[in-house]
Amino acid sequence: MNLILLFKKDLQSGPDKVCLKGRRHKHVFSVHKGKVGDKFLVGMENGRMGYGQLTAIDKNHLEMKVALDQKPPTPLAVTLILALPRPLMLKRILFAATSMGVKRIVLLHSQRVEKSFWNSSLLKEEKYKEPLILGLEQAKDTVLPEVIFKDKFKPFVEDELPDMIKETLALVAHPEASRPCPSQVKKSVTLAVGPEGGFIPYELDKFISLGFKPVSLGERILRVEDAVVALISKLF
């Protein structure tokens, strides 16, 4: 945890006074052995960052006086469209993508996505928000990504995607593509990444028909969670 993410509800006794219990308190108390006067990097959900200075701490709670005067880092100019991965992998990808600065993630159905993945409890907001929060705390950022679920491939791709990719460089990751993934891209990107085993030809053709360019990371095939990190890192 490189930043403590704060929420409106933590501001109980004034606009600059924070009271924390639970996970964040435990981290400061047990890992950092925080004492009154110590300062910690904090940030308000979707707001500014700054420092919090401990004014009280015991084994049950802590209080901080906060001063939020810094902007969070610039969002990465990318929309990630991802075939819904299995829950454990989804959790890791949400964490990693958030820590890299992705602010819009579309989780999409595809032929090779197991239908049961759509019943995972991780798809409930209170659950999938956890790795997003941890990703922001890892990266020192405050702006939560928007996560959008699209459990029907065709209506999303035909009706919504054409507008979404306007003014962006639209890329679909495809291990067999001859075009390498570009680097140091200066414009906004829409990046589609398939499931393990890839998009089926019909799906790939749909993306291509909208103007997506298939790109590859080379002859080695990466696991989806590593491919997402590798692609985003190479692009920007």
Added chain:
Amino acid sequence: MNLILLFKKDLQSGPDKVCLKGRRHKHVFSVHKGKVGDKFLVGMENGRMGYGQLTAIDKNHLEMKVALDQKPPTPLAVTLILALPRPLMLKRILFAATSMGVKRIVLLHSQRVEKSFWNSSLLKEEKYKEPLILGLEQAKDTVLPEVIFKDKFKPFVEDELPDMIKETLALVAHPEASRPCPSQVKKSVTLAVGPEGGFIPYELDKFISLGFKPVSLGERILRVEDAVVALISKLF
């Protein structure tokens, strides 16, 4: 599993005849529902790749006739020096680095590495070879990385590292560096990545005194396992 990695001991009844039981048999039998005549991509440990055609299969074993006529992909020109991560993370990094084509990994002690990590059973060859094999099978490669353990920081850095970095671009990942990680590098790279929390100043200075350049991935701080993938992807 995008390739079945074969070992000398699998060649029991002739130079092109393979008999498999256990994990690899189970994958072909249960996941692919392989039938006599089906072909699978195979590769010999540290050797050539090609196809294996099923000549027999039942619920206990399979037999294949193999023809190995392709070279494995070109190794990535990088030596990864990594402060020993906690075992679970080490396993994931070994898998990811192997799947990206890294062929030499030095696991190094550093002040912020917990001493107990050096007692992990994962440091035994029969254990750490597992994620390497899975990484090769993921990536369609055959050449196992060399994994080197250095449990003393100073003697390794002073006595061995100067020779190791000759003719290479030596980089040390450091989130506070002002120089961004370079991309599309054409020469060999030695890349040092610290533990969670980073190398301590003494260690960083040691790397710098040998000619390592501190580089960063931007203002966001990534977890080590994501940083390794992001750095390697950006470099090549």
